[in-house]
Amino acid sequence: MAAGVAAWLPFARAAAIGWMPVANLPMPVAPTEKNKRQDELIILNVSGRRFQTWRNTLDRYPDTLLGSSEKEFFYNEETREYFFDRDPDVFRSILNFYRTGKLHYPRYECISAYDEELAFFGIIPEIISDCCYEEYKDRKRENAERLMDDNEDNKDCKLPNMTFRETMWRAFENPHTSTMALVFYYVTGFFIAVSVITNVVETVPCGATPNQKDMPCGERYTEAFFCMDTACVMIFTVEYLMRLFAAPSRYRFIRSVMSIIDVVAILPYYIGLVMTNNEDVSGAFVTLRVFRVFRIFKFSRHSQGLRILGYTLKSCASELGFLLFSLTMAIIIFATVMFYAEKGSTSSKFTSIPASFWYTIVTMTTLGYGDMVPKTIAGKIFGSICSLSGVLVIALPVPVIVSNFSRIYHQNQRADKRRAQKVQKARLARMRISKTGSSSAFLHSKRNGLLNESLELTQLPYKMNISHQSCSEDGQKLSKTMSLLESQHHHLLHCLEKTTNHEFMDEQLYEQSYLETALQSYPSRSPSLSSQGLTGTCCSRRAKKSSQLPNASAATSGLQELSAINIQCGDPPLSTSRSSLNMRPDDPPRLNCQSGQITTAIISIPTPPATTPDGDGHTLPNPSVQNIVKVSAL
Amino acid sequence: MSSCRKRCKKEIVKLAQYLFRLITGTLHSDSVEDELELSAVRHRPEGLEQLEAQTRFSRKELQILYRGFKNECPSGVVNEDTFKDIYSQFFPQGDASTYAHFLFNAFDTDHNGSVSFEDFVMGLSILLRGSVQEKLNWAFNLYDINKDGYITKEEMLDIMKAIYDMMGKCTYPILKEETPRQHVEIFFQKMDKNKDGVVTIDEFIDCCQNDENIMRSMQLFENVI
Numbered sequence A: 001m002a003a004g005v006a007a008w009l010p011f012a013r014a015a016a017i018g019w020m021p022v023a024n025l026p027m028p029v030a031p032t033e034k035n036k037r038q039d040e041l042i043i044l045n046v047s048g049r050r051f052q053t054w055r056n057t058l059d060r061y062p063d064t065l066l067g068s069s070e071k072e073f074f075y076n077e078e079t080r081e082y083f084f085d086r087d088p089d090v091f092r093s094i095l096n097f098y099r100t101g102k103l104h105y106p107r108y109e110c111i112s113a114y115d116e117e118l119a120f121f122g123i124i125p126e127i128i129s130d131c132c133y134e135e136y137k138d139r140k141r142e143n144a145e146r147l148m149d150d151n152e153d154n155k156d157c158k159l160p161n162m163t164f165r166e167t168m169w170r171a172f173e174n175p176h177t178s179t180m181a182l183v184f185y186y187v188t189g190f191f192i193a194v195s196v197i198t199n200v201v202e203t204v205p206c207g208a209t210p211n212q213k214d215m216p217c218g219e220r221y222t223e224a225f226f227c228m229d230t231a232c233v234m235i236f237t238v239e240y241l242m243r244l245f246a247a248p249s250r251y252r253f254i255r256s257v258m259s260i261i262d263v264v265a266i267l268p269y270y271i272g273l274v275m276t277n278n279e280d281v282s283g284a285f286v287t288l289r290v291f292r293v294f295r296i297f298k299f300s301r302h303s304q305g306l307r308i309l310g311y312t313l314k315s316c317a318s319e320l321g322f323l324l325f326s327l328t329m330a331i332i333i334f335a336t337v338m339f340y341a342e343k344g345s346t347s348s349k350f351t352s353i354p355a356s357f358w359y360t361i362v363t364m365t366t367l368g369y370g371d372m373v374p375k376t377i378a379g380k381i382f383g384s385i386c387s388l389s390g391v392l393v394i395a396l397p398v399p400v401i402v403s404n405f406s407r408i409y410h411q412n413q414r415a416d417k418r419r420a421q422k423v424q425k426a427r428l429a430r431m432r433i434s435k436t437g438s439s440s441a442f443l444h445s446k447r448n449g450l451l452n453e454s455l456e457l458t459q460l461p462y463k464m465n466i467s468h469q470s471c472s473e474d475g476q477k478l479s480k481t482m483s484l485l486e487s488q489h490h491h492l493l494h495c496l497e498k499t500t501n502h503e504f505m506d507e508q509l510y511e512q513s514y515l516e517t518a519l520q521s522y523p524s525r526s527p528s529l530s531s532q533g534l535t536g537t538c539c540s541r542r543a544k545k546s547s548q549l550p551n552a553s554a555a556t557s558g559l560q561e562l563s564a565i566n567i568q569c570g571d572p573p574l575s576t577s578r579s580s581l582n583m584r585p586d587d588p589p590r591l592n593c594q595s596g597q598i599t600t601a602i603i604s605i606p607t608p609p610a611t612t613p614d615g616d617g618h619t620l621p622n623p624s625v626q627n628i629v630k631v632s633a634l
Numbered sequence B: 001m002s003s004c005r006k007r008c009k010k011e012i013v014k015l016a017q018y019l020f021r022l023i024t025g026t027l028h029s030d031s032v033e034d035e036l037e038l039s040a041v042r043h044r045p046e047g048l049e050q051l052e053a054q055t056r057f058s059r060k061e062l063q064i065l066y067r068g069f070k071n072e073c074p075s076g077v078v079n080e081d082t083f084k085d086i087y088s089q090f091f092p093q094g095d096a097s098t099y100a101h102f103l104f105n106a107f108d109t110d111h112n113g114s115v116s117f118e119d120f121v122m123g124l125s126i127l128l129r130g131s132v133q134e135k136l137n138w139a140f141n142l143y144d145i146n147k148d149g150y151i152t153k154e155e156m157l158d159i160m161k162a163i164y165d166m167m168g169k170c171t172y173p174i175l176k177e178e179t180p181r182q183h184v185e186i187f188f189q190k191m192d193k194n195k196d197g198v199v200t201i202d203e204f205i206d207c208c209q210n211d212e213n214i215m216r217s218m219q220l221f222e223n224v225i
Helices: A008-020 A055-059 A069-074 A088-100 A112-121 A130-155 A164-173 A179-202 A222-246 A251-254 A257-274 A279-301 A304-315 A319-340 A351-366 A377-395 A397-407 A414-449 A450-457 A463-479 A486-499 A508-522 A554-570 A570-580 B001-024 B048-054 B059-072 B080-088 B097-107 B117-129 B132-143 B153-167 B179-191 B201-210 B212-218
Strands: A041-046 A047-054 A080-083 B077-081 B115-116 B150-152 B196-198
Touching: A008 A486, A008 B097, A008 B117, A008 B153, A008 B212, A041 A055, A041 A088, A041 B059, A047 A055, A047 A179, A047 A450, A069 A080, A080 A130, A088 A112, A088 B132, A112 A130, A130 B115, A130 B201, A164 A179, A164 A222, A179 A222, A179 A279, A222 A257, A222 A279, A251 A463, A257 A279, A279 A304, A304 A397, A319 A351, A319 A397, A351 A463, A377 A397, A397 A450, A463 B059, A486 B153, B048 B117, B077 B080, B080 B097, B097 B117, B097 B153, B097 B212, B115 B117, B117 B132, B132 B153, B132 B212, B150 B153, B153 B179, B153 B212, B179 B201, B196 B201, B201 B212
Parallel strands: A041 A080
Antiparallel strands: A041 A047, B077 B115, B150 B196
């Protein structure tokens, strides 16, 4: 129940008088307010700053520190005030929560300090109102990430008992942990550079000797280059094997991108060794050498920026894919148009549509080589349209990639938003649960409080006198656990039940019993169960069930009510099947204990045998069933 | 025929305007006028002494009531939606809006669409501190939706449906369509002495005073404040 409306509970209770003439049953006794105090001001002294408020304001939330009796621990007898040695600035927000029912998060406040204060005063952060909730969650996430970063930094410190394998792996992943790792890191980097430079220099034409024609250096100094290549590949192979040995999960390591790059970098050499100097195969061997350029990707282990670039391209793969698709569409369209426009002109280079593809691509990317030019007027017109649209189409994905890049630099927001959505859903679910908590709290206390109500239901005066004394203490004990507000609210709901001669039921129980009856009485009709929710989610009323007259006679009403409660508590599906059908009176009572709820309390109620509400004259089930009262958990 | 031509002309003009805008590329920003609806409804209640004289509440009780009232409705009046909202919070499982509507009409004695603090406190004074006669009068007023002095079966059916709506759907035994109607029948059997199909105020008060249950339950909320 929200804070403000707690003040309106007296109004709601007064308005319940409107039900009284309509009700046919006696109403339950109102909860008495033991030691009813006049509303008084209480003083809360928080580190010297005095806050004053009404006691009723604090009582609105009985499950927090200030609303419960826990605050008595902080009561100072001499000054007659409650003293808290906490931050007064944050306390302002907390006290406002009691006053207005909304918890706000002040932006200037540190998130961990605020969390601590909330925890101290027993307030869950989920009820922060929507205006401040986003901010709160953002700050909390940042804080969590900062903590995670700290933890990662701490992880680098050497743990005492690490195996040799683990040490090696850590050395590979974080080169700055030890000098050996650093040395290894620089050596491999150097050799990668050497290998790449070798590949490049191999193809440069070296100085021409007078008798021989210009030949690339690779063919001139074959042995030297071969030795260089062998040395590099040796080092790379050793490195790869060491990484493979040290990897905690070898299978995962083999599948990782870096290891594939490593393999592709060194494989051509080995294939070249294996292959003979066959003429046909050497062509393929030469192409394999192209793959040696992949060694340059090994630098990505050494460069953070390269990794981020790769990750960027991966993350905007969908945008790039769409760009490619739209470009292809445009290319095909324009190529077709150009081909047909230039078909007429003689000696046109646009021999076919695929041949026009080249022109279109070159024009759209504003390269304009000039090897293919349109000659007809139509061709020129369409060519100009093509180049203009090309500018647009090419310019579109660039901001996307840029924004992705910057996005990855500043924490991946998309994943965070998804997480936030999940969190939002979880938060709404939690708030829904707390709302259902209020209604199930009523059901809960109803079952517990049966002792209280069984008194008024019996009309016989002597029972009132005798059992009143014995049960009153128990009743008082039970009602002490609930605040006065709650008990009054439950009394109100109970009055409504009495007025309508129907009882509130737990959703789960209701759906179960509904399923039971639907299946039994009308097997052809399928019950339509809607999703779980708070109100109006249970199945629609079925009009065709056997009529059930609400009991009008006051004399037996009390006993019947008592029995109705018993039946419900003891065996809900059983009773609904009996009461709804009137068709199978001879069904033996079935014990159905599969409601999935925890039986945490067993209260034995002395029950007189009575008729069921529909006046069929059925006897009650055996007493053992009656005595079990199921207390529903959420 | 001329209307067709007029329509054609209008469409052509619109098309021309559209093409013009397309070619010249006017950027037209959507002008959204924020209508700041200043809720200028502010109501201050009469003085404390006057209310003390008119109702049966003590000064302190009036203070407590006003504080709660003002907290929920800072403008000083409750309109029907707020009223429904507040009342619905007490009945989470059902739909309390219809009954709240009837309650609102019962509290809004001058029928101006809003319940001020005076209306509120007057109503509460009758309900909590009034005599049984006054309470029954108030209840009759609540049931008599069109305030003509008679409760017809349709009015009672509306009220009954509203009450049953508050229970929601998850009830035991399961609520059926004809339950409110049957309840109305029972009510009329009890109350309508001359069987003329309507219940007058005298029949109502007479019958209630003879019913022990009702008498006892009327005293139930004596000490609410």
